[in-house]
Amino acid sequence: MLSFHLRRIWQSIWFLPAVYAVAAVMAVVITPVIGQRLPSDWVELVEIDALAATLNILASSMLAVAIFSMATMFSAFQAAANSATPRARPLMTQDRTAQSAISTFVGAFLFSLLGLIGINSGLYGESGLLVLFVLTLLLVVHVVVMLIRWINRLSGFGGVEEAITVIEAATRKSVKRESECANFGASHLPDIPKTAHAVEPHETGHVQTIDIPALQTLAEDEGVKIYLPARPGSLVGPGAPAAFVLGSKEIDEKVLGQIIIHPRRTLEEDPAFGLITLAEIASRALSPSVNDPGTALSAIAAMTRLLCGLSGRFDETADNPADRVFMAPLDPHDLLVDAFRPIARDGADKVEVGIRLQKALGMLVSADEAAFGEPAQAISAHAIERAKAALGNDTDLKALKAACPF
Structure with missing residues (x-):
């Protein structure tokens, strides 16, 4: 269950820009610390006015590029939804090249802005300016590489064939x-015993994932057997059970707690x-x-x-399938x-x-x-x-x- 949630966060369109933003802040913050460890004869290599001008150009241009790229990206998402299917749009937002491009531009803008603030406020000494200059050069190289990748990616982004490839x-x-894990580790579903009672969700939705190991542990602790006629993707709700339990009815809510149900399929x-x-x-x-x-x-x-x-x-079944949890293959x-x-x-x-x-x-x-x-x-x-x-x-x-x- 934890891996499912972590995978969701990792694929979210906001995650990578957030990581780049944090990295930009950290880079600016640790610059003075690193600068204190540099030889004193290196500090004359940097001219503060040239560094400030470079950061100013980056700050002003990266904001415009980031806004333009986001507009282009969302236009491509809408084009894919219109020409292919609306179900393609959530997958298009997971495109790593698009996420990396937006993240790079946002991170470059934030780094440049904070760098300018640090220079104007006297946060950096002469050695700190050298570290900031080196980081700025590396950032310029990374931005150029990402721009080239982004231009190449835009050549097919949002088309029908692209949507088919992504899906x-x-x-x-x-x-x-x-x-890799046949039937998600559960045993194959036999005929459900007539004495087993149905466990129905309180709301209608699609099963997105089921934590089979957690259900197996629960079944062992309570001495019950759990039958899952609804695989991920199945529509469940009142009248459409997510599970059947052969044993105590007191664990029904715990069983439902290991089954994620959502209005949308994934x-x-x-x-x-x-x-x-x-x-x-x-x-x-x-x-x-x-x-x-x-x-x-x-x-x-x-x-x-x-x-x-x-x-x-x-x-196929898993090498050591759960012996108290059964799911339809x-x-x-x-x-x-x-x-x-x-x-x-x-x-x-x-x-x-x-x-x-x-x-x-x-x-x-x-x-x-x-x-x-x-x-x-x-x-x-x-x-x-x-x-x-x-x-x-x-x-x-x-x-x-x-x-x-x-």
């Missing part, structure tokens, strides 16, 4: 967490949400107002790569439906999309026939049935059927 990368991290431990988001991008691209099949093809390719990364993982049928059914519906009249969808389903079956075979065949048949009603050309329909792997 795929975030979902891949979620898939990796699923692979990608951190919910790979299905990444597939849904990519499917939304494909559906928007296939709408008559956009008519961009190429983007749909890119989304299909991204989803295929992600699903192939889960092949062979659905029946990922369902390959649900994943394929989330990913491809919207595309089969919205791309039924586009033969190139249908062919790519059939090929993607064939690849998934080749990767893991036991998991993907049945749902892939069902979606393939569904896509062909929709295409029959939407395609007006027999040649296109024959080409689509020829691409069917079943």
Whole structure:
């Protein structure tokens, strides 16, 4: 649970600028201390007027650059939300290059401003001015490098393909967490005993994370068993239990305390949400107002790569799974439906999309026939049935059927 909260803070758009701001303040504060340890014959290397002029230029320019960069960044976020999906915007704000650029400019402005205040107030001696000068030169180099990186980043920032790349990368991290600790360390969910009572959250929302080790410790201490039908991403609330407990009802609030529920879904431990988001991008691209099949093809390719990364993982359990906590594993049928059914519906009249969808389903079956075979065949048949009603050309329909792997 702690790692989940720390990861949230680390990814927040405000965190890195705050770190740079603190670093700028610390650099200015310790400058006089370092200066006292320098040889006295070095102090003549710095001219105070030149240093003050340099800091003044940095202070005035970095503030303007920071404001302009933030405006550009948020315009790109809005463009991604409009052209791809609103679900892409929170992920775009986690872009490290953008965060580093804004942080550098804010930190440079604060360092320069505090440096000027220190010079004008006589805070630094001659040796302190030398340290401040060296730090200023290093800062100028860092700002120039970051400006070049930021310019390069802006070349693709906010586009639809960029949104697909960002969402795929975030979902891949979620898939990796699923692979590293199968089923988050819980045992696979059996049939829930009829004597187990439901634990319902007080408010409706999506499960974001579940602390399985803490639930295991709680279950051992209380002598109960905990069943979790709701994985991260599931909608829970009154009438939709987050858990079932076989044993005392007095620990229900403690159980809920180890399950974070929020109005929004996140990608951190919910790979299905990444597939849904990519499917939304494909559906928007296939709408008559956009008519961009190429983007749909890119989304299909991204989803295929992600699903192939889960092949062979659905029946796995952790090395030492919790023996008192049981959770439903990922369902390959649900994943394929989330990913491809919207595309089969919205791309039924586009033969190139249908062919790519059939090929993607064939690849998934080749990767893991036991998991993907049945749902892939069902979606393939569904896509062909929709295409029959939407395609007006027999040649296109024959080409689509020829691409069917079943």
